[in-house]
Amino acid sequence: MKRVEIITRPYKLDEIKEALTGIGIQGMTVTDVRGFGRQRGHKEVYRGAEYQVDFVSKVKIEVVIDEDLLDQTLEVIQTAAKTGKIGDGKIFISTIDNAIRIRTGESGGSAL
Amino acid sequence: MSIEILHQARDLYRSIAADPGHCPAWFSARVDEWVHQTSAQLLPADGRTIVLALGGYGREELFPFSDIDLLVCLPESDPPDSQLVAETLFVPLWDSGFDVGHGIRTLSETLALAAEDFEVLISLLDARLLFGPPDAFSAFRSLVLKRLVIPLRGEIILWLARRHDERHRRFGDGAHQLSPNLKEGRGGQRDLQTTQWLEAVCRAGGDEFTSLSSSERVALSQAAQVLSAARMALHRLGKRKNDVLHLEMQPEIAQVLGYGPVGDRDAVERFLSVLHKAMTEIRLLCRLCLDNSLRRATGPGADTGLDFSVLVSDPANILELFRHSAKSGISIGWHTRRIIQERFSSLSRTSDWQQPIVLRFQAMLCGPHAGQILDQMLEVGFLSVFLPEFADIEHLVQFDAYHRLPAGPHLVETVRNLAAFEPGHEFLGDYLFSQRDDPCLRWAALLHDIGKGNGDHAAKGALLSRGILSRLGYDDDFVEECTFLIEQHLLLVHTATRFDLGEEPVILQLAQTLGSVVRLDRLTLLTWADSKATGPKAWNPWVENLLRETYFKTRKVLEHGIMSDETQVHRLSTLRDSLRSKRTEDVSIQDFERLLSIMPPRYLLQTPPMRIIDHIELVRQFCAREDESAFRLAWEHRPHSRSLRVTLVSMDRPGLFARVCAALDKHGMSVLGAELCVWDDGTVVDVFWVTEPLDMLYVDQTVAAFQGSLTRLFDDETGLDRLSVQLTSKLRKVYAVDPDFVGIHLDNEASDFHTVLSIQAPDVPGLLATVSLCLYRLGMDLIFAKIATQKDKAMDILHIREGGEKIADSECQSLERSLTLLIRSLYV
Numbered sequence: 001m002k003r004v005e006i007i008t009r010p011y012k013l014d015e016i017k018e019a020l021t022g023i024g025i026q027g028m029t030v031t032d033v034r035g036f037g038r039q040r041g042h043k044e045v046y047r048g049a050e051y052q053v054d055f056v057s058k059v060k061i062e063v064v065i066d067e068d069l070l071d072q073t074l075e076v077i078q079t080a081a082k083t084g085k086i087g088d089g090k091i092f093i094s095t096i097d098n099a100i101r102i103r104t105g106e107s108g109g110s111a112l
Numbered sequence: 113m114s115i116e117i118l119h120q121a122r123d124l125y126r127s128i129a130a131d132p133g134h135c136p137a138w139f140s141a142r143v144d145e146w147v148h149q150t151s152a153q154l155l156p157a158d159g160r161t162i163v164l165a166l167g168g169y170g171r172e173e174l175f176p177f178s179d180i181d182l183l184v185c186l187p188e189s190d191p192p193d194s195q196l197v198a199e200t201l202f203v204p205l206w207d208s209g210f211d212v213g214h215g216i217r218t219l220s221e222t223l224a225l226a227a228e229d230f231e232v233l234i235s236l237l238d239a240r241l242l243f244g245p246p247d248a249f250s251a252f253r254s255l256v257l258k259r260l261v262i263p264l265r266g267e268i269i270l271w272l273a274r275r276h277d278e279r280h281r282r283f284g285d286g287a288h289q290l291s292p293n294l295k296e297g298r299g300g301q302r303d304l305q306t307t308q309w310l311e312a313v314c315r316a317g318g319d320e321f322t323s324l325s326s327s328e329r330v331a332l333s334q335a336a337q338v339l340s341a342a343r344m345a346l347h348r349l350g351k352r353k354n355d356v357l358h359l360e361m362q363p364e365i366a367q368v369l370g371y372g373p374v375g376d377r378d379a380v381e382r383f384l385s386v387l388h389k390a391m392t393e394i395r396l397l398c399r400l401c402l403d404n405s406l407r408r409a410t411g412p413g414a415d416t417g418l419d420f421s422v423l424v425s426d427p428a429n430i431l432e433l434f435r436h437s438a439k440s441g442i443s444i445g446w447h448t449r450r451i452i453q454e455r456f457s458s459l460s461r462t463s464d465w466q467q468p469i470v471l472r473f474q475a476m477l478c479g480p481h482a483g484q485i486l487d488q489m490l491e492v493g494f495l496s497v498f499l500p501e502f503a504d505i506e507h508l509v510q511f512d513a514y515h516r517l518p519a520g521p522h523l524v525e526t527v528r529n530l531a532a533f534e535p536g537h538e539f540l541g542d543y544l545f546s547q548r549d550d551p552c553l554r555w556a557a558l559l560h561d562i563g564k565g566n567g568d569h570a571a572k573g574a575l576l577s578r579g580i581l582s583r584l585g586y587d588d589d590f591v592e593e594c595t596f597l598i599e600q601h602l603l604l605v606h607t608a609t610r611f612d613l614g615e616e617p618v619i620l621q622l623a624q625t626l627g628s629v630v631r632l633d634r635l636t637l638l639t640w641a642d643s644k645a646t647g648p649k650a651w652n653p654w655v656e657n658l659l660r661e662t663y664f665k666t667r668k669v670l671e672h673g674i675m676s677d678e679t680q681v682h683r684l685s686t687l688r689d690s691l692r693s694k695r696t697e698d699v700s701i702q703d704f705e706r707l708l709s710i711m712p713p714r715y716l717l718q719t720p721p722m723r724i725i726d727h728i729e730l731v732r733q734f735c736a737r738e739d740e741s742a743f744r745l746a747w748e749h750r751p752h753s754r755s756l757r758v759t760l761v762s763m764d765r766p767g768l769f770a771r772v773c774a775a776l777d778k779h780g781m782s783v784l785g786a787e788l789c790v791w792d793d794g795t796v797v798d799v800f801w802v803t804e805p806l807d808m809l810y811v812d813q814t815v816a817a818f819q820g821s822l823t824r825l826f827d828d829e830t831g832l833d834r835l836s837v838q839l840t841s842k843l844r845k846v847y848a849v850d851p852d853f854v855g856i857h858l859d860n861e862a863s864d865f866h867t868v869l870s871i872q873a874p875d876v877p878g879l880l881a882t883v884s885l886c887l888y889r890l891g892m893d894l895i896f897a898k899i900a901t902q903k904d905k906a907m908d909i910l911h912i913r914e915g916g917e918k919i920a921d922s923e924c925q926s927l928e929r930s931l932t933l934l935i936r937s938l939y940v
Binding site: 009010011014032033034055056057083084085086087 | 608609610611612614652653654655657658915916917
């Protein structure tokens, strides 16, 4: 099983959600986050005064999937999230040792 | 009855499929039976020991997981074996999984304990005989009343009031409102029991309990039934001792209680609205009883609020009362509130609200204590009479983890937030404060959700508000402004979270909708107040970040950009209408509207209408092409200026401008001027004014050759390299020009979306091609350009981006230097 974590622009949430449900991924966790990478926040200038915005608002989407589905998942995410501009974000992939459905006690892939 | 049979009764009672007849009184009776039988087997029949039910059990209100509170009151002398009593009466209940509150004491011990601990004393007020002679119980009760309740009446009432206030403080925050505690929370069963205890304490002293009128008693009884049903379902579904109505349990409980969807309202929302109304009723009536009891117990000096009962026969006086309360910060007393309610019942929907009263209401609405006053108006019921539409949404609950308050209290909270906004507020305080007390904004805050429960609540709310404000006598301009704010109260958050704030068209569209900085300020303040009143998921640093960015970018456009000129804004809307009237039959209405919607405002304002029509035709031809050509071209000779106007339509791609410039230069056509534009869907519409080719006799062939070169350049990167090398070597001519007369400037402050590159230099063939090739090689995107030549001087403005963003400030200087050196090299 793999955990796929996407950090990207807030307005891309609906598109990514649709793309994931389109390939059969129903469960996901969404968190509002703030951060900076190369964007390094940005500077607003108004009336000569600078308003340094240190953190940029992003959205984090996490899904746990069968490894078989990984390539397809990454492809649809990138298609949905990409604008080609700085700030598109990143995808992190990690391995999950196990998962358990609390209600039934199922574990492994059938818990997903 | 054996303990096993009691188990069975308990299991039956706890089942979600339990019969309606299996109610608290029924289960209490089952427990009574067991306790009585067991006590009869255990205790001597000499009439000196009594077994009592206390607390909820004493009131016959045993819920499926309630405690069973028992007191064995022993005779002072020769009492039975306490250990045996405990083992026989309490242990089997414990072993069966009941939670048992237990006490084995003599009467004197009980009285001593109750005198010190009012929790014990209060529980004795609910005492009910389970075993023993009735006259022994009467004697017990009589002693409790004479020795404790009557002499300590004032202290008991004060204690009840303190406990009430502590409990309300503890259970008052947002989380508890989303998931109310049906027992301890505001308007929960403890409040209900408090009214009953107050009545018991009052009657103990021989007084009539007049805190509640007969209609209030009926209302309280009905509210109690709603609460009881909800708590019952909660215990049965949760299968454990829990009185918190958690969010995830609410839909199932609504279903179990038989609520179904009606119109837009789903079952759980209907249930929660009914529950909220019931708990509000209980809360208010409990407060009424407490205030009345406090006044009686402590005398006329009690702080029970403003009492103007004799004055409230006139609506104007009623409002005056609210105004005094606002000014002084003292709440209106409950006795007066009741009289106001009685007075209101005779007022009709349409009447009585003369202009002076409306103005007084507005003055309070715009004042610093607006929140407190509206709270009281809501509780008293004044708001629902003054604004009958309020009654429809007052208890409306939205079932999500987002809205922490029902609609009525939410609207009041929004106004409260506005009233508390200070000049130095961290969220744009300096910019927004000036609008804080604006009447339009305050009315919009009060009415913005009046359309809830009816689909698009913003649009519906605007419609309802129009009717309300017109009815109250406001003029058209005021109504228009207020309803605009209501209809658009979700616009800013929607834009900030659903669109790319880095794209100029997004901000331009927003600026066009708002039209002025004043509206932007008002709407931003309303958005803040509304979001904060909604809950922490609606207002938090994440949202604040996005909203702040939206605000500043929009404000800049409204103050300095295209939208800063009101005549331009008006011109935009009339321009579109004018273009529509010029539509040709070749373009469908649908396609035409789509193209109008994607044309940037700058393009619309700066391009003559007939030329826009020509461009639309060229775009149509380009879209309908059957060959694989990458562009469409049209040209026109302009003899009076000895130039050609060449229009190119294509799809945006990196290096497009550089390719066109290079191809034009190759065929001896120098760029005198250009206007480059990318429409919102990526369609490029570039217009070039170029010098006539050397031999005008063969202009058609020259243009065709240019087209061929451009076609080859579109796909041939090496061709572009070769061409740039040729251009560079060709350009090495000597010009008697001062090379310092080259001005290159990169400006990151003129626009929030692009870096503006301005070039002033002596115009030479290849200048534009060289610059555009350089930018292309550096990976810069050209978004918009205005190229002009004045006499022999090139005056070029290019809006550029790198990686979708403005060029970093740290890189601007080095880019300026590089471009300056590059252009200077053309003159040497």
